[in-house]
Amino acid sequence: MNRHAFHAMLVVLVAGAMLAGCKSQPEPPPPDEPDTPIVEPPPPPTPTPPPPPRTVVNEDGELVVEGKIIGRTFYFEYDQARLAQSDISVLAMHADFLREFRTHSVTIEGHCDERGTREYNLALGERRAQAVQRYLTSAGVQSSQIEMVSYGEERPADPGKTESAYSKNRRAVLIYR
Amino acid sequence: MNTPAANRARRTRGLPLATARRCRWLLALLATCVTTLAPQALEIVITEGWDDPTRIAVVPFAGPAPGEGLPDADLHEIIGFDFQRSGQFWVLPDGDMLSYPTAPDGVHYRDWRILDMDYLLIGRSWLEATGELTVVYHLFDVTSEREILSSRLSAPPEYLRDIAHRVADDVYEQITGIPGAFSTKILYVLEKAADDFELRIADSDGARARTVFRSEDPMISPTWAPDARRVAYVSFETGRSTIFIQDLETGEREAVAAFRGINGAPAFSPDGNRLAMSLSRDGNAEIYVLDLASRELERITRWPTAIETEPSWTDDGEGIIFTSDRSGRPQVYRIDLTTYLEERLTFEGDYNARARLLPGGQFLVYVHRRDGKFHIAWQDLERDHVRPLTETSLDESPSIAPNGTMMIYATQDHGRGILAVVSVDSRVRYLLPSDAGDVRDPAWSPLIDALPR
Numbered sequence: 001m002n003r004h005a006f007h008a009m010l011v012v013l014v015a016g017a018m019l020a021g022c023k024s025q026p027e028p029p030p031p032d033e034p035d036t037p038i039v040e041p042p043p044p045p046t047p048t049p050p051p052p053p054r055t056v057v058n059e060d061g062e063l064v065v066e067g068k069i070i071g072r073t074f075y076f077e078y079d080q081a082r083l084a085q086s087d088i089s090v091l092a093m094h095a096d097f098l099r100e101f102r103t104h105s106v107t108i109e110g111h112c113d114e115r116g117t118r119e120y121n122l123a124l125g126e127r128r129a130q131a132v133q134r135y136l137t138s139a140g141v142q143s144s145q146i147e148m149v150s151y152g153e154e155r156p157a158d159p160g161k162t163e164s165a166y167s168k169n170r171r172a173v174l175i176y177r
Numbered sequence: 178m179n180t181p182a183a184n185r186a187r188r189t190r191g192l193p194l195a196t197a198r199r200c201r202w203l204l205a206l207l208a209t210c211v212t213t214l215a216p217q218a219l220e221i222v223i224t225e226g227w228d229d230p231t232r233i234a235v236v237p238f239a240g241p242a243p244g245e246g247l248p249d250a251d252l253h254e255i256i257g258f259d260f261q262r263s264g265q266f267w268v269l270p271d272g273d274m275l276s277y278p279t280a281p282d283g284v285h286y287r288d289w290r291i292l293d294m295d296y297l298l299i300g301r302s303w304l305e306a307t308g309e310l311t312v313v314y315h316l317f318d319v320t321s322e323r324e325i326l327s328s329r330l331s332a333p334p335e336y337l338r339d340i341a342h343r344v345a346d347d348v349y350e351q352i353t354g355i356p357g358a359f360s361t362k363i364l365y366v367l368e369k370a371a372d373d374f375e376l377r378i379a380d381s382d383g384a385r386a387r388t389v390f391r392s393e394d395p396m397i398s399p400t401w402a403p404d405a406r407r408v409a410y411v412s413f414e415t416g417r418s419t420i421f422i423q424d425l426e427t428g429e430r431e432a433v434a435a436f437r438g439i440n441g442a443p444a445f446s447p448d449g450n451r452l453a454m455s456l457s458r459d460g461n462a463e464i465y466v467l468d469l470a471s472r473e474l475e476r477i478t479r480w481p482t483a484i485e486t487e488p489s490w491t492d493d494g495e496g497i498i499f500t501s502d503r504s505g506r507p508q509v510y511r512i513d514l515t516t517y518l519e520e521r522l523t524f525e526g527d528y529n530a531r532a533r534l535l536p537g538g539q540f541l542v543y544v545h546r547r548d549g550k551f552h553i554a555w556q557d558l559e560r561d562h563v564r565p566l567t568e569t570s571l572d573e574s575p576s577i578a579p580n581g582t583m584m585i586y587a588t589q590d591h592g593r594g595i596l597a598v599v600s601v602d603s604r605v606r607y608l609l610p611s612d613a614g615d616v617r618d619p620a621w622s623p624l625i626d627a628l629p630r
Contacts (some may be wrong), residue, residue: 115551115571116546117500117507117530117531117542118573118574119397119441119442119486119487119531120190120500120530122397122418122439122455122462122486123441123455123486125461126438126461127461149416151395152397152415154395154397159371161589161592168378
């Protein structure tokens with residue numbers, strides 16, 4: 001995951017604040033990042049209301065709303081690439097954010113457990129990433145905001161050989177860039 | 178107790194004993210390899226052989242001792258171990274020999290008949306004034322009391338192992354009628370740590386392992402070009418799967434497929450001019466063929482809802498077998514590259530993938546799931562008969578020796594990735610663990626003429 005760490009903190013906060021400023025609400029405190037923060041331009045006018053304040057993308061590429069990290073790992077059944085019904089509400093939060101802020105984009109990683117052939121798993125990992133992508137685009141996120149990469153079974157979250165380890169490895173991970 | 182049955186029993190029991198003895202010296206030999214030659218090699222542990230192997234004596238060759246300008250390896254040990262790991266031979270321990278001839282006039286058939294030998298191999302080597310190493314050998318049929326093969330080979334001394342394997346190849350072919358594949362190489366991936374991967378090539382006996390590419394990111398699916406001068410593989414070094422071709426002599430690498438989506442499963446055509454692969458650039462994984470000269474890319478399969486991957490060529494280069502889950506589960510199919518007609522080849526079970534045809538095209542091996550475990554299965558395409566070739570779990574990546582006799586594959590042993598070899602008649606098995614880390618994704622090279630001309 002270190003490869004994503006250099007995508008330093010993107011201060012969406014500021015963008016939100018600029019919108020909020022138009023409505024003469026108190027400005028949020030300036031970010032205290034040592035690096036120069038990347039200030040997002042205001043999003044194009046849309047009919048949807050501004051997102052809740054204090055929504056940021058942190059340095060690990062996670063979406064943080066009101067100080068709470070929004071889940072970004074979605075698990076799959078063995079041999080399957082169908083999203084779990086329980087993940088939909090979390091995915092909807094990502095969709096809302098990405099629809100609101102078109103300049104933000106995500107990489108969806110697809111992964112498998114080690115059972116099965118490596119190349120079939122490479123394709124199955126992509127199919128899992130596509131399941132997340134399809135949800136997001138059907139919720140109005142532009143496909144240009146989404147990149148997909150499959151690692152197949154090559155980057156397990158848990159190197160164990162148990163069913164519990166396998167279940168952690170069959171996943172798609174949504175990472176903000 | 179000198180009944181034929183007792184003799185048979187002795188023969189059968191003899192193999193594991195001899196194997197243990199062989200493995201002891203192999204360990205010593207490999208210890209030397211580690212320090213003098215290269216990164217840690219693969220070690221061979223023979224687990225099964227023929228019940229009634231051909232009995233051969235390989236007499237220590239006369240010649241300069243190792244170290245006198247020669248690699249620290251012994252010709253007759255390398256040759257003997259080649260026979261041993263074929264599983265078809267039982268090799269007489271040196272200490273049991275009654276005489277040690279190094280030239281035909283020293284051969285007394287009586288000495289070998291007493292020991293119940295079928296064949297006798299003797300030889301000698303010397304360094305020429307030019308610095309070349311010359312090896313002369315003679316093969317005798319003990320039963321008919323005839324010399325049936327002899328030859329003289331010369332090469333620079335660093336080719337000692339190559340000469341030894343060539344002798345074994347020639348003798349094997351003389352006795353069995355099948356070309357030997359002892360001179361071949363194995364290409365495989367070594368994972369030393371989660372961020373330390375190596376692509377390696379070792380001799381087929383595990384010796385002389387060398388690293389051809391190293392990366393912090395995984396590599397998968399290494400494969401040989403038919404000329405054995407180039408390899409192709411998938412590397413994740415760019416952050417996503419990319420297919421590279423690497424020249425083994427120059428080390429030069431070229432990314433030949435780095436499209437959006439996955440770039441996987443490279444396979445050289447039998448003429449080496451085309452590379453089949455699985456790409457998802459058009460939305461989902463499909464089979465494509467890249468012409469390596471013109472760089473033209475042709476899409477072969479069109480099944481937008483299914484995964485098509487793991488292509489592998491038929492002998493004549495006119496067809497490709499591949500994995501597809503168009504039926505809902507992965508199965509093996511064949512497509513004709515002229516008519517684009519497709520045919521499903523596997524029907525037993527709900528997971529059959531990464532198939533490879535044996536030379537001749539009648540037999541197929543592939544990864545097969547049975548009772549939740551992954552084995553390698555063997556299928557006779559003409560008689561539609563399927564049988565398991567391996568019995569462990571998580572067996573994958575079958576690759577066939579170019580003479581069609583043996584298959585190497587990846588499996589796990591106590592959670593560690595190891596390579597294993599099984600004969601296609603499943604009578605012979607040996608393991609190739611590595612003490613350097615997890616090894617996997619083996620690819621058996623084409624027949625190689627390693628000796629300089």
